[in-house]
Amino acid sequence: MSEQDDFIDAGRRCFMISGALFVAFSMVKGADALAQEVIADEGAAVHVAKATETLAGSLKTNPLLDAWIKITPAGKVTVFTGKVELGTGVRTALLQVAAEELDMAPSLITFLTADTGASPDEGLTAGSHTIADSGSALLNAAAQVRGLLVDAAAQHFGVDAATLSANDAVIRAQDGRTMSYGEAVGLVDLHRNATPTSPLKDPKTFRTIGTPMPRLDIPSKVTGGVSYVHDMQLPGMLHARVVMPPVYDAKLLGFDEAAIMKMPGVLKIVRDGSMLAVVAQGEWQAVLAQRALAASSQWSAGRALPDPATVHRDLKPLCTQQIKIADHHAPAAPAVKTLNARFIKRYLMHGSIGPSCSVAHLDGGQLTVWTHSQGVYPLRDALAEMLSMPKENVRCVHTEGSGCYGHNGADDVAAHAALIAVAMPGRPIRVQWMREQEHTWDHFTPAMVTEVKASIDAGGHIVDWQYALWSSSHNERIVNAGRLLPARMLEKPFVPAPSTPMLQPEGGGDRNGIPLYTLPNIEVMNNFSPTMPLQTSAMRSLGAHTNVFAIESTMDDLAHMAGIDTVEFRLRHMDDPRARDVIALAAKQFGWPRPPRARNRGVGFAFAKYKNLMAYVAIAVEISVEPETGQVTLERAVAAIDSGQIVNPDGVRNQIEGGIVQSASWTLHEELRYDTSRVRSFDWGTYPILRYSSVPKSIEVHLIDRPGAPFLGVAEGSMGPTAGALGNAIFDATGKRLREMPLAGDGLRKLIEV
Structure with a gap:
């Protein structure tokens, strides 16, 4: 605790x-x-x-x-x-x-x-x-x-x-x-x-x-001490497990209540509509009962999922709102070379190490919920609405969760715990999702498509930049009871609040969609979809991971078209002195320009200012590629960061290092597996992430401290630059420009063979 x-x-x-x-x-x-x-x-x-x-x-x-x-x-x-x-x-x-x-x-x-x-x-x-x-x-x-x-x-x-x-x-x-x-x-x-x-x-x-x-x-x-909500043990606490539908919109038709109630330790089955749970004295008893209850449950067909082969093509018709987030035009030299490119990001999951967990206790009309939610006040309001309780009678206390970031299942499992606690007043109820529930009922990060058309003049300067993206809000956080998954499964279901685009400069799917570089002519269009065929919401950096990947890949391609070193090309188009400082520092500490490339090795560089509001981050990486398998290993990463006044230097380094590792996993390996019937990524075998054996051999983080300057957010700043640097390094190593993530594996192998 x-x-x-x-x-x-x-x-x-x-x-x-x-x-x-x-x-x-x-x-x-x-x-x-x-x-x-x-x-x-x-x-x-x-x-x-x-x-x-x-x-x-x-x-x-x-x-x-x-x-x-x-x-x-x-x-x-x-x-x-x-x-x-x-x-x-x-x-x-x-x-x-x-x-x-x-x-x-x-x-x-x-x-x-x-x-x-x-x-x-x-x-x-x-x-x-x-x-x-x-x-x-x-x-x-x-x-x-x-x-x-x-x-x-x-x-x-x-x-x-x-x-x-x-x-x-x-x-x-x-x-x-x-x-x-x-x-x-x-x-x-x-x-x-x-x-x-x-x-x-x-x-x-x-x-x-x-x-x-x-x-x-x-x-x-x-040291294995009490650290997470998963570790909580309260006097008289009971354990519960939930049964989830096999697919979206499936309705519970029936289950074998009599058989489950005969199982050892089982105290109660809680059902409200399609929300189904079993409560037992011990945790393992609850797990066994949940398995049996799930096996005996009958469900309606539910709805079909999108075809992964056409999901990106089908994304464009879903985008019904056009939002121009940049539109500036000025005289410029005539274009001599033009690049057209299309980038694709697939659905990803949070893949939290510890399945979501919560403890709830209704005592004397007061409900207390211990939760690893990222927003205890919004959750409190939604729980009160779901339970028809006054807000002052609901208390949400944050307690850390293992592997909690972004909009994973934390709020949903808290709603499960609250519903069960209300059905069994006087006893603390601990609910933990099963691994397959954490995976298949995650709020996935949305798929994206981006397209860029950019031109340079005879002197190697960018004279025109046209960029468009197709995606959703990337943020369906809890703003009403209907945003809670269990609340939508009740006999009297709640309706989620409609999805709305997040405004610039923060942005959602269009976060970091506007380059920080100085461009005389720029147009950026956010094609927004209010719906997505899979359950989606926020994951670290929202659309910035993909947008920076696309922007920085394009910057490298334009530099090659101009015959200019890629770092020098960025500096030619950068007026912000703090951005120039981090670009120069990362390049210097990495040893850029690099020596001649060794066989099957490459280097890449990328930069972004997170949201164009927060920390400046530049990253240079060195990778190795196994042509026979498409395996990519991040050998070395060097980052420079300016986050204003630094509070804890170790903390800043930790966050940049962690962001590099996680972004490398997303960019190189991760993609959600599904078909038209259901989500198929239900465990770690069906959703591969970066293994310990593949973490970078060396990560250096160099800090620019600015005492007295405003604090600038750090944690998500390295997600986009890492993706861009990796894409550029793979191009340097193989001569192949990959624009569809994940970049490593069989797809890369086939390209190399061509």
């Missing part, structure tokens, strides 16, 4: 910390509170009051200082975030941010993550927003709290606040007098809105920000 356990009594729903009641909400007085604007978020629209729109990060939506930081009279300091730890290390980094501006050692702070009963509502932890939004909020909230405490102490001592110093929750005067934060908080009311300006420390004085700090979540994970 997580550190929330110090705050949450599982049996009695205790809302108290050190005798103080927390209510995490925001209330803004005045007429300006009524005027709101909508800003983009990866989950849903986020409403920002006019009175708070100038505040930093998530303070815009959660302006009260004591929603973020609580100090008791005894001096206990608790810091809250509405974001969650997904294995990216953000819990550690956010603690560092708060500790720095509070002038405290991180070990002296209790740090709690997303919990609808305690934390501020920061929506989703997604899209590399955490440090940019929550980190910025905590940086400023902590600085303002420290400033208020120091000012209160100065007034009490009768001295100038500038003469006081603070360290480890103690304020010191030059004459030796001291006052603890606990004493000072009695002199000031922290239940106030943050202000647009903060007494931020000079970055030159930072001791915690910018310094490697061991991750808080690692020790228990590497």
Whole structure:
């Protein structure tokens, strides 16, 4: 269980910390509170009051200082975030941010993550927003709290606040007098809105920000300790397993209830429409009962799936809305060479290492759900709607999940746990999906088609760029009960909210569809589909993985057409000085331009600024190819990154390294297998991912730190550049330009043989 356990009594729903009641909400007085604007978020629209729109990060939506930081009279300091730890290390980094501006050692702070009963509502932890939004909020909230405490102490001592110093929750005067934060908080009311300006420390004085700090979540994970929601054990807890339909829209016709109820340990079968589950005393008893229940269940035919042979052709007619996201024209030299290219990405799955899991407990009319959802507040709202319960009677507490990222089954299994818990009040219910359920009922990342037409002039400059993509939102996050899979299976099913395109500059399927390069004539069209034939939603970087792959492959081809080194070609078309810095650093550290290519080896380069808003990442790779099999091995990767002010250098390196490995798996190996009857990728044998034996032999990550600059999101920044660099390296090694992912394997072998 997580550190929330110090705050949450599982049996009695205790809302108290050190005798103080927390209510995490925001209330803004005045007429300006009524005027709101909508800003983009990866989950849903986020409403920002006019009175708070100038505040930093998530303070815009959660302006009260004591929603973020609580100090008791005894001096206990608790810091809250509405974001969650997904294995990216953000819990550690956010603690560092708060500790720095509070002038405290991180070990002296209790740090709690997303919990609808305690934390501020920061929506989703997604899209590399955490440090940019929550980190910025905590940086400023902590600085303002420290400033208020120091000012209160100065007034009490009768001295100038500038003469006081603070360290480890103690304020010191030059004459030796001291006052603890606990004493000072009695002199000031922290239940106030943050202000647009903060007494931020000079970055030159930072001791915690910018310094490697061991991750808080690692020790228990590497020692086999309690780390995940899967590990939770509550008094009286029962185990449940669900039975899923064999295919979309299949309806449950019947099952052998009498036989299942005779099995050892079985306590109850829960059915509502086509939502079917069995509850048992022990986990293995639940697994055996689930297998028997599934075998005895009869289902209607359901609906057919798309033909994988024509799915990309059929995608174009599904795209019913055209959204032009770039349209700029200026005089340019005449074109002398033109490139036309088409790129394809297939459906991919999350493939989470641990099947989705949740624990729910209905006690005295209060429902508590422990979940690895990326958005506990949106999930809380959807569960309340599904169960017809008041929101205040539903509490969602984030607890880490094994292999949780993107929109996998976390929210759906939480809905299963909630439905079963309501059917068996008084007993905690633990639900874990089976492996085949995690695979076949995943929210797959959507298929995509992109097409580019680009021209260069006689001097080797790009004079025209026309780009179009066909795909969906890539984001069907939980915004109503109908977005929860079990809610759509009930006797009275809920209807999912309609799919809508995510707006630029964040974008969805069109994320990073606009090149950052300086181009005199550019047109980019997002052909949006509100429906997809498979269940799809968000996975890391959304459309950026494919769009950057297409853009960077095209940049390489244009450079070859112009007879110019590919790195030099990028620099010719790049005006952003920070982008130029990362491109130059990655090239230098890799040793570009490279020596003559060895047989069956190649190098590739790629660049992107994630969303054109966040971290700048440039990557150079070296690969080897086995022509007889099409096997591609990533031998070496060198990355350079500029993410603004770096909080934890190790954390940034971890995320770029992990992104390179995962993107290599997507780009080289992964594709969902299905036919018109059903999804066939039901285990690791039918959905191959990068094996440990194939991970890169060497990954170097070089950081450009910019103290005092805004935080820029990191986690998903390397997904697109890795794909582009791999495609370019395969071309360098084989002379074959691959534009359909996955790139490695039999398809590459056949091309080499031609």
